[in-house]
Each structure stands twice: as structure tokens, then as C-alpha cells.
Amino acid sequence: MTGTLFLIPNTLGLNQDQAPDLLASIIPETVQSISAQMGFLIAENAKTTRAYLKFLGQRHPLRLPIQAIQISELNINTPAHALEGLLAPLKQGHDAGLISEAGVPAVADPGANLVRLAHQHGIQVRPLVGPSSLLLALMGSGLNGQSFAFHGYLPTDAALRAKRIKELEERSRKEKQTQLMIETPYRNTAMLEALANHCQGNSLICVATDLTLHSESIQTMTVTEWKKRVAANQLPDFHKKPTVFLFLAQ
Known part of the structure; x- marks a missing residue:
């Protein structure tokens, strides 16, 4: 049985003085909770994604330490033949999250081809609510x-x-x-x-x-x-x- 590909929204940017409790005005609490449970993430940039996870973890304890979360990169430089490998954890039955650099994944974002490939493999895709x-x-x-x-x-x-x-x-x-x-x-x-x-x-x-x-x-x-x-x-x-x-x- 395959895992679920969650499409995880990110903020559109954070003010330096923004407190973690203001995150709920941008990302729903349920979405934050699901995001904090991910052990596998596919992101445009691993470094900025870790920064977001650190911020998220101030409100929702992460299931794994940040350094233990497997973050694979998908951006405009990712070759098409590499997409299959990004789905490997899902094919093995693990849930994974596709997270945008800002806003929602697969809209003005390089993740659409991965989502299409997930459908071709019969992998459930679950988009989560967030800012566009x-x-x-x-x-x-x-x-x-x-x-x-x-x-x-x-x-x-x-x-x-x-x-x-x-x-x-x-x-x-x-x-x-x-x-x-x-x-x-x-x-x-x-x-x-x-x-x-x-x-x-x-x-x-x-x-x-x-x-x-x-x-x-x-x-x-x-x-x-x-x-x-x-x-x-x-x-x-x-x-x-x-x-x-x-x-x-x-």
C-alpha cells in the first residue's frame, strides 16, 4: 500500500518579529499539525524548509528532529528522470509532503509534474489549505x-x-x-x-x-x-x- 502525498502550504513570508502564535492566522492549525508529522519532505530548497520547520516546531512538536527528516529537493533544475526517485518513500508506504517555498505547492511552483506522476502511480494526493x-x-x-x-x-x-x-x-x-x-x-x-x-x-x-x-x-x-x-x-x-x-x- 502506498503512502499519501500531502501538498503542504508554506507562508508567503515571515516578518522577523512575527511570533509563532500568529502562524495560525496564515496556516490552519490542522495543517500545521499534519506538517509537523512528516518524516519525508520534497522541497524547492532544503535550507529554507528547515528554517520553516524550526519555526513550525515552536507551536507543534515535530515527530522527528529536523536533522532526521529526509528533505529531497525539487526545483526548476531537477531533471524529469529524477521524479520517480522522489516518490520512492511513498511507494514504500510512507506519507510524504510536497512543500512550496512560499504559498501552495504546484501553483506557480515546480511541483505539478510530481503530483501528476503520483496520480499515474495511484498514489493518493491530498492538498492542504494555505495561502495563495x-x-x-x-x-x-x-x-x-x-x-x-x-x-x-x-x-x-x-x-x-x-x-x-x-x-x-x-x-x-x-x-x-x-x-x-x-x-x-x-x-x-x-x-x-x-x-x-x-x-x-x-x-x-x-x-x-x-x-x-x-x-x-x-x-x-x-x-x-x-x-x-x-x-x-x-x-x-x-x-x-x-x-x-x-x-x-x-
Whole structure:
């Protein structure tokens, strides 16, 4: 009998002064308890996962010492042929957890292929409730939550990015669909400027930064209003901070 692959959510970031009892406002207690029982984890980065386990262990005693928990890494550099090996503990009957670096696994996260492979092997997959920056941003944006699409990262080349933005705006206009994307945090300013320069003046842009943190900021306004802010250097406080960008053509 195979084990269960638990999809374990992580926080979207922790403030340095955040007390462990505030974790419950982000990760449900039951999810914390299940996470603390894992002896096998699959994570993007073993070091940061151990740091999270240490924080989690202040509220829920871990079943094993952190150094005894087997943490295998799965990231964008993991070759496809290595996925079978990551499922080995599950095939042997052990439960294991797939944990994201931030937010929920397999959404804007490299874990989706492993989840698909688990299904192919008849391994039970159990997603656990936790924060998703994409859904939180959509909820707080005021944009269309009935129809939306996430596009990950747009091209870094300025010309290709401009072309892609115009394509997505046309799609948004035709389908009344909110478009979501993310960017490497140090490129946030360039992304906002690109959206403001290449979208129509009455389109709505939302910038959602540091969701669930004390520094959380969600701002929605028209392209025309954003252009004024950019020209006046009144940018959101989003430099090197995780940010979700959304827009909706009018």
C-alpha cells in the first residue's frame, strides 16, 4: 500500500518579529499539525524548509528532529528522470509532503509534474489549505474574479514583453478576463512601467505586494492614474518584494 502525498502550504513570508502564535492566522492549525508529522519532505530548497520547520516546531512538536527528516529537493533544475526517485518513500508506504517555498505547492511552483506522476502511480494526493498569493491578490484587486488567467513571468526583453502585454490586454478586453502575472522582485518597477506604457488608459492595473505580511499593500487604479504615479516617482513600496500584477481591460 502506498503512502499519501500531502501538498503542504508554506507562508508567503515571515516578518522577523512575527511570533509563532500568529502562524495560525496564515496556516490552519490542522495543517500545521499534519506538517509537523512528516518524516519525508520534497522541497524547492532544503535550507529554507528547515528554517520553516524550526519555526513550525515552536507551536507543534515535530515527530522527528529536523536533522532526521529526509528533505529531497525539487526545483526548476531537477531533471524529469529524477521524479520517480522522489516518490520512492511513498511507494514504500510512507506519507510524504510536497512543500512550496512560499504559498501552495504546484501553483506557480515546480511541483505539478510530481503530483501528476503520483496520480499515474495511484498514489493518493491530498492538498492542504494555505495561502495563495494569486488568489489573495485577485480577491483584493476588485477585478473580475469570474474569469481570470495566470501567465507566470512575461518576457524580459522589452519589445517581446510589450507585444505580450498588448496581446493579453486584447484577450482581456474580448473575454472580460483578469490577467495575472509575477515578476522577479528586483524587476517590479520595470514591470509596472511596461504595463502603464503599453495598456490603454482606462484599463485597470492592480499591484499586490507582501500579501499576508504587516507590509501588505494592494492598489488598484487605471493606467492613466498609474502613469501619473510613475511620472511623479510615486511608486508602491515593492522593490525586491514579492508582488503579483493584475490587469483588466475596460
